[in-house]
Amino acid sequence: FLTHAHMGHYTGMLHLGREVMGTQDIPVFAMPKMKEFLESNSPWDQLVSLNNIEIQLMKNDKEIKLADGLFIEPFLVPHRDEYSETVGFKIIGVNKSVLFIPDIDKWEKWDQDIFQVIQHIDIALLDGTFYSQGELPNRDMSEIPHPFIVESMETLYPLNTPNRNKVHFIHFNHSNPAIKIGTASNLIRSNRFNVAREGMIFPL
Ligand SMILES: [Zn+2]
Ligand SMILES: [Zn+2]
Structure with a gap:
């Protein structure tokens, strides 16, 4: 399930090609512009022509059934869409639902209110790319906008504690101090939000 055409979100598919795994018909779910991008640019087009992958088209706000009691639904989010649109996902299980938004420019630009959305979901995996302004020396951070943690x-602090506890920040840049145990990660936790760690499992 692809969110968008930025480096960390699709380039791993190169390993499915003839040079490495040589897979057959791996289902790849993509939005219309993302599909078009893969089909019309090298080296991705070869994954399509050799049937290493089989692209399944997704539609905005249209849920896809993955199994009995398991659904996934893409929704558009504002992001620097140079090559493709960008989506987040809602993953709906029998008991719990997850919101997955690894990339978004700023919460204010979204047509939904993150404060409200969190109250209607069980787990929220949210863009935590950067902790705060000034994290990248010699870069204009307004060119690569993300909601700072x-x-x-x-924005989310007025939520009550159970709602704040649903939030897990993900998608950290290497410059983000929250990736280490320290002041930033302690402050996040003391505010009753969470820092996601590799290997975490969320039963649905
Ligand atoms: Zn991105
Ligand atoms: Zn990203």
């Missing part, structure tokens, strides 16, 4: 915490 400090901004997200400010």
Whole structure:
């Protein structure tokens, strides 16, 4: 399930090609522009022509049944869409539902209210790319907008504790101090939000 055409979100598919695994018909779920991008640019088009992957078209806000009691639904989010649109996913299980938004420019640009959305979901995996302004020396951070973790915490702090506890920040840049145990990760936890760690499992 592809969110968008930025480096960390689709380039791993190269390993499905003839040079490495040489897979056959691996289902790849993509939105219309993402599908078009893969089909019309090298080296991705070869994955299509050799049937290493089989692209399944997704539609905005249209849920896909994965198994009995398991559904996934893509929804568009604002992001620097140079090559493709960008989506987040809602994953709906029998007992629990997950919101997955690894990339979004800023919460204010979204047509939904993250504060409301969290109250109607069980687990929220949210863009935590950068902790705060000034994290990248010599880069204009307005060119690569993400909601800073400090901004997200400010927006979501009025939620009650059980709702804040649903939030797990993900998708950290290497510059993000929250990836280490320390002041940033302690502050996140003391505000009753969470820092996601590799290998976490969320039963649905
Ligand atoms: Zn991105
Ligand atoms: Zn990303």
